Amino acid sequence: MANTTLHLRRVARCRRALLALVGCLPVAAGAAEIDGSALGVAWALPFAGILLSIALVPLLAPGFWHHHYGKVALGWAAAFMLPFAALVGVGAAAAALVHAALAEYIPFIILLTALFTVAGGIHIRGNFHGSPGFNVVLMGIGAMLASFMGTTGASMLLIRPLIRANDNRRHSAHVVIFFIFIVSNAGGSLTPLGDPPLFLGFLKGVDFFWTVKHIFPETLFLVGALLALFYLIDRHYYVKEGVCPVDPTPDTPSFAIEGKVNLLLLGVIVALVLMSGTWQPGVEFVVFGTPVGLPQLVRDVALVGVALLSLKLTPLGVHDSNQFNWAPMLEVGKLFAGIFLTIAPVLAMLKAGPTGVFAPIVGLVTAPDGQPIPAMYFWASGLLSSFLDNAPTYLVFFNLAGGDPQVLMTTLAPVLAAISAGSVFMGANSYIGNAPNLMVKAIAEDRGLRMPSFFGYMAWSCGILLPLFAVMTFIWFL
Numbered sequence: 055m056a057n058t059t060l061h062l063r064r065v066a067r068c069r070r071a072l073l074a075l076v077g078c079l080p081v082a083a084g085a086a087e088i089d090g091s092a093l094g095v096a097w098a099l100p101f102a103g104i105l106l107s108i109a110l111v112p113l114l115a116p117g118f119w120h121h122h123y124g125k126v127a128l129g130w131a132a133a134f135m136l137p138f139a140a141l142v143g144v145g146a147a148a149a150a151l152v153h154a155a156l157a158e159y160i161p162f163i164i165l166l167t168a169l170f171t172v173a174g175g176i177h178i179r180g181n182f183h184g185s186p187g188f189n190v191v192l193m194g195i196g197a198m199l200a201s202f203m204g205t206t207g208a209s210m211l212l213i214r215p216l217i218r219a220n221d222n223r224r225h226s227a228h229v230v231i232f233f234i235f236i237v238s239n240a241g242g243s244l245t246p247l248g249d250p251p252l253f254l255g256f257l258k259g260v261d262f263f264w265t266v267k268h269i270f271p272e273t274l275f276l277v278g279a280l281l282a283l284f285y286l287i288d289r290h291y292y293v294k295e296g297v298c299p300v301d302p303t304p305d306t307p308s309f310a311i312e313g314k315v316n317l318l319l320l321g322v323i324v325a326l327v328l329m330s331g332t333w334q335p336g337v338e339f340v341v342f343g344t345p346v347g348l349p350q351l352v353r354d355v356a357l358v359g360v361a362l363l364s365l366k367l368t369p370l371g372v373h374d375s376n377q378f379n380w381a382p383m384l385e386v387g388k389l390f391a392g393i394f395l396t397i398a399p400v401l402a403m404l405k406a407g408p409t410g411v412f413a414p415i416v417g418l419v420t421a422p423d424g425q426p427i428p429a430m431y432f433w434a435s436g437l438l439s440s441f442l443d444n445a446p447t448y449l450v451f452f453n454l455a456g457g458d459p460q461v462l463m464t465t466l467a468p469v470l471a472a473i474s475a476g477s478v479f480m481g482a483n484s485y486i487g488n489a490p491n492l493m494v495k496a497i498a499e500d501r502g503l504r505m506p507s508f509f510g511y512m513a514w515s516c517g518i519l520l521p522l523f524a525v526m527t528f529i530w531f532l
Contacts, residue, residue, distance in 0.1 A: 090401075090403040091406040093403055093411070095411045097138075097403070098400050100396040101134075107130065108486065109508035113507045128392065133396075158446075163386075163387055164357050168357040169204065169206045169207045171365060172323065173320070176311065177214075177376050178214075178312075184220030189216065190288075193281060196212045204242060204249070205241065205248060213494050214376050216233060217501050235518070236281065239479060239491070240277050241273075241277060245265065245266060246265070247327065249481070251445050254445050258457070269474055269475050275522075276479060280518070312371075315367045319364050381500055397443060397446075426469045433527070435447055436477065436483075437483075447477060455469050
């Protein structure tokens with residue numbers, strides 16, 4: 055009996071020691087989220103590596119990048135996962151991997167694939183000519199659509215007719231750049247359907263129409279200023295080029311929309327996204343510590359069904375007219391798989407707040423009296439959204455500002471407006487700031503258009519967007 059008691063005591067001590075050891079690791083046993091307070095800045099190196107690869111390798115070794123970008127992304131993902139697994143154990147590392155996949159990447163890529171497929175089945179036919187006036191009108195329409203069908207949906211719907219209308223011009227890369235600024239980012243700032251950060255705020259309790267009431271003037275200023283600047287720049291190139299040669303892809307004079315069934319399917323996608331944020335049955339399944347709610351599961355399965363239905367119902371010839379292929383989607387899927395995995399420790403360190411290595415960022419957004427500074431929230435959330443996924447970045451600063459939607463919508467309304475505007479608008483600062491940016495770039499390059507490099511694009515965004523953001527700061531956020 056004494057030996058049995060002694061044995062049980064030893065087992066209990068071993069169990070307590072094991073639990074204490076596990077508690078010191080960056081991922082708690084059975085949990086899926088990474089403890090950012092236990093991580094050093096070195097864990098951000100794989101994410102920095104994949105960003106630099108996207109920026110530099112296509113410039114220095116374009117042939118290698120074209121054939122091996124998926125392997126490069128996989129290599130940086132392994133550079134994070136292998137040391138992480140060695141430190142915390144295979145089980146905990148697998149839990150973190152499952153969390154990144156189920157909670158973030160898979161829903162993200164399913165939605166993008168559905169929008170890409172459905173929009174690719176809509177062919178807008180007409181004798182379009184890429185004059186400055188036509189381009190401005192099309193981008194203005196795209197900006198209005200973006201808040202109701204999402205920046206990805208509006209971008210995928212309109213980028214092909216825009217490229218086709220301008221394909222007989224010698225200078226047209228700037229047209230796509232401004233399209234990314236206006237349609238793929240700024241236009242999605244008015245409703246939770248427009249951009250993922252605002253949808254996360256909606257899920258946290260922010261009213262559906264709160265953003266349109268509180269950042270409509272900022273959106274109107276930014277979109278209006280960008281359209282005016284674009285017109286001046288495009289007019290310069292248009293006049294400089296003179297009479298354009300024969301259009302290499304002439305359309306029939308009559309206007310028509312082919313593949314109209316996909317317009318209905320776009321509406322179904324919007325309804326499914328809205329459903330997943332409003333239907334709360336309280337049913338969820340836990341996979342390796344990651345909860346997967348029934349609404350998310352229903353949405354994602356239905357979105358796959360919508361994509362398959364689009365492929366089946368789209369009339370023959372529409373995809374050919376759009377020069378539709380899967381290359382842009384494959385590029386986005388492979389690169390963002392690496393980004394979503396390597397970004398996990400960076401976001402965890404940000405979430406750690408004052409106890410993490412990014413504590414200085416937390417200090418920047420808070421005044422000495424403890425009050426949040428709207429201008430700093432605008433720039434901090436915006437600049438990080440330029441390179442990190444803007445949805446979780448929004449959530450980090452939402453929680454940093456208190457996380458209470460009722461307080462943020464009333465007493466701290468200027469702070470919530472700053473977070474919302476920064477996360478959405480500044481996603482345009484780089485190709486990876488928002489998913490449609492990279493998709494639009496990939497589609498343009500697939501059509502033979504030579505787009506600027508990663509840093510070349512940022513030269514445009516820094517020269518045009520940052521001064522406008524500075525003006526907005528002085529008018530609305532100080």
